[in-house]
Amino acid sequence: MANPKIAVIISSTREARFADKPAAWLMDKVKDHAELDFELVDLRDQDLPFFDEKASNLWMPSEDPRAVAWQQKLAGFDGFMFVVAEYNRSITGALKNALDQAYKEWNRKPMTALAYGSLGGARAMEQLRLISIELQMVPLRNAIHIGGGDFFKVSPLGQNAPISEIEENLKGALKGTLEELTFYAKLLKDARV
Template sequence: MIKIALIVGSTRPQRFADVPARWIAQGAAARPDLRMETLDLRDYALPFYQEPASPLASNGVYTHPAAETWRSKIGEFDGYIATVAEYNHGPTAVMKNALDSAFYEWNRKPIAFVGYGGAGGVRAIEQLRGVAIELQMAPVKAEVNIAMEPFVGMLTQGKTPDDYEHLVKARETMFDQLVWWGNALKAARERLAQAA
């Protein structure tokens, strides 16, 4: 079994992120092959990145205590799912900052994305995929994209993600891919640690 962190990537007061986060957590609870913990960025007072040196130069240690707490927490997991709001065709600043506030803890682990907004968060997710690769992560292909029609349906018509069959299928495919990559990379990390 792998341990996954669900990162809630928005901190706005009336954010939509809670809807997909609850739904992803419900889906994860039904799976015997993973265990999920939700990490809400509201609960981590991360400063915007202001380290005097790159984590490569500091051996991954951050000077700010909140960043140290965050990177320690991130290191507990075998993979990640992030909810992704799209602001002006990009991810939220707090989500990007959360990725910047750890380094080695992300390495050689998979990440999946659940986007929402007019285009389902695809433009923001595309930017985060590049960031994830630079952090030596493995972004899985499958993602959940809550585009305009279901987004509005959930906001104004009392619908839930379960009312949209394509979203339910996308969630399961995303879980399947995350578990496969999570297990493969966990085994590879363990072999590397034993050889060291």
Template sequence: MLKIAVIIGSTRPGRNGEAVGRWVYEQAKKRSDAQFELVDVKDFNLPLLDEPVPTSMHQYTQEHTKKWSEKISGFDGFVFVTPEYNHATTGALKNALDYLYTEWNNKAAGFVGYGSMGGARAIENLRLIMGELQVADVRAAVYLSLFTDFENFSVFKPLPNREAELNTMLDQLVAWAEALKAIRT
């Protein structure tokens, strides 16, 4: 069965990402077409990239890199949960992506963004990064507004239509993850 990680990309204290990530995970767990796991970048304590050799060479020296590599290697696809900071994804998520290369290759990704503009620019930023990492990103995404999907900008209360949007994205993600599995084997 396909394994898909729901990756929380914010490490900020008081973040909304944990609530959003848990919502994505709880909705995804209702599906029978893949196994989902919640992965929090915060749990890996990755300093700014500190590997002396380019990650594409897969010669890791740091224990935190080896642990991160082991976690990511086992997945067929990813749902990246990202806030939008200054028209981009978080530095923490970008750093976590930069730590690895081959572990991301020939897998699929979907996105759930949140912010004043639904995290749209953070998602577009991630789409550029995915191309370089050889990750196929799906068209459908979930764009959560701080104005309509959060109470007082901090209590996550998604609009009723968000579940259908999430399932559309997950349908595409599972299809692409399954197709790309053949390339990796």
């Protein structure tokens, strides 16, 4: 059986976003994963309108072909890892809109994140986990957080150092997150068949 396929979704679409740096680091770390296949999905590259359907696609098919294309893309994944920026104690508007554009395609799949911000994106992760429960995803306990001094060391708001300078601090979280993601992605993929 093929490895579960995991979407790494960049949630910030701003031109001046920080997300590219941690996303590139993460993709480098998972490129040779023996049990999961990862694909980078940048919300900036998705042609998503603001949600304007009559209802969620749980209740009726979406009419906008851009929403349908997004749903079809999501359907091909077995789990999700979000690169989460914290904006005003929550997730980005672009991510919330992307989450709302689908429903069934998120169901019964694990989700986790690499979150960042002064407090490690913890408050955005809290919001994302609540939303993911409503979308019937399986939010994982483990996630990777870049916060505090580490965030300001690698962020353009601080020293703008490479992620390699804080990598030692992220190794344990990365290992735990990937182990848990592997377990649930395989389990839930088999259960959905």
